[in-house]
Amino acid sequence: MQHGPAVRRRKLGAELRALRTSAGLTSGEAAGLVGWHQSKVSRIETGTSGAKPADVRLLLDAYGVADDQLRELLLVLAGSHDGAGRNHWWHAYRGELPPTYRDFISLESQASAMRTLETTVVPGLLQTPEYARAVTAAAVEGLSEERLDALVEVRLARQDVLHADPPLVLSAVLDEAVLRREVGGPGVMSRQLEKLTAAADLPHVRLQVLPFAAGAHIGVTGSFVIFSFARTSDLDVVVLDHLTSSLHLERKEDLEAYTEAFNSLASHALSPEESLEFIAGMTGGT
Template sequence: MQNGPAVRRRKLGAELRTLRTGTGLTSGEAARLVGWHQSKVSRIETGASGVKPADVRLLLDAYGVREGQRRELLLMLAGAEEAGGRSRWWHAYRGILPPTYRDFISLESQASGMRTLETTVVPGLLQTPEYARAVTRAAVGGVDDERLDALVEVRLARQDVLHADPPLELSAVLDEAVLRREVGGPEVMARQLDRLLETARLPQVRLQVLPFDAGAHVGLTGPFVIFSFPSTSDLDVVVLDQLTSSLYLERKEDLKAYAEAFDALRIHALSPHDSLDYIAGIGDGA
């Protein structure tokens, strides 16, 4: 269990070590190829220290990795300002976003897939501006209007991943409580339900509702997010969001447990088609 930056360092280091051993090079030989001391390669591979994008490029060139999604992803994990056409736009909000939130956005922007269980609020990627404002105002006590505006801007800017090329593949399971809780009042909630119906029709979005009559389920322990990345499952990570921080789980046994839990939730939830009808019924006051 690590914070976000540590997870990325460890995963980046593990990938670089795999690439190095695949070429038959020792860490000392790799270091000599790029003009470093062997200890620097070791620190990078164990995640003990950060690494600049320029250093990652040197290693990838030395290992013969010149094209493809893996190179782009590893450069993004190292903090490259732009890779695969996705810029690090959230840096403009560095002064108002806590590090854990910035790292979550970074992972979200790099991921190819996202599986999420929500038990209290609509996922950020599916929120309307009015709903996002109401949620943010409630979550961040005493925030002034200027900072509130900026935080809402960030929430809405994150939604661009659903329209990127390629777009993020989103699979979301929503507890019925998410749909019944009138965040921002009836009018705001009505527009939010319409937005869910609209977004759920995108080909890369799969939305399912877990109705109250499904009874007890594994999701009662709380919401979670599973990020998946292109080319390799070794970079997948689970995020558990808490009030003041986020926990990142990267062990294979944790990933397996949460993936199985999500699959079980999807089985207990309504089908995507029936979920749209259910949401529409709530919106109509049924």
């Protein structure tokens, strides 16, 4: 279990090592191509030391990596603010966001799929502006109106990944408590439930409700997110979010355990169709 920056170094190093091997190069030969000592390549590949975006570009060029999506992801892992493809909009809010939140957003923006269990609030990608404001104000007391506005703007801007090309594939299991908790009052909650229904109509969004009737389940210990990457499964990561920080789990055993847990929760939850009927019943819809 590690914090974001450390897990990113290890994942970046592992991917660069795999690319070097695929290129048929030893670490010494790779170092010679970019004008480094072999020990620098080794330190980067083991995650002992970080790699600057410029260093990653040199290695990717030496290995003949032309895949723009892969290059972009690796540059993000190296801390690039201006990768080859997407606009890293969240850096405009750098002074407002803690590093762990910026890490989360960058992973979210580059992932091809996201599986999430939520036990307390609606996932950020599916929140209405009013709901996002109420949640943010409650979670971080004493915020000025200006900072609150900025954090809500970030929350809403994150939702663009659901409308990108290609969009993020989102699978969400929501505990019934998420739907019952009146965040912001009845009016705000009613509109939030309507947005969930609308989001579930998107072909790349799968929404399931885990009713109270399901009893105790593996998710009672807390919410989690699993990010997956289409061409680089070794970069998949589980994120456990806490009040003041996030923890990242990237060991194969952790990924397998949380994947199994998510699949188990999904199997005990209502089907997507039944979930929409459940929400409709709460809103008085048909």
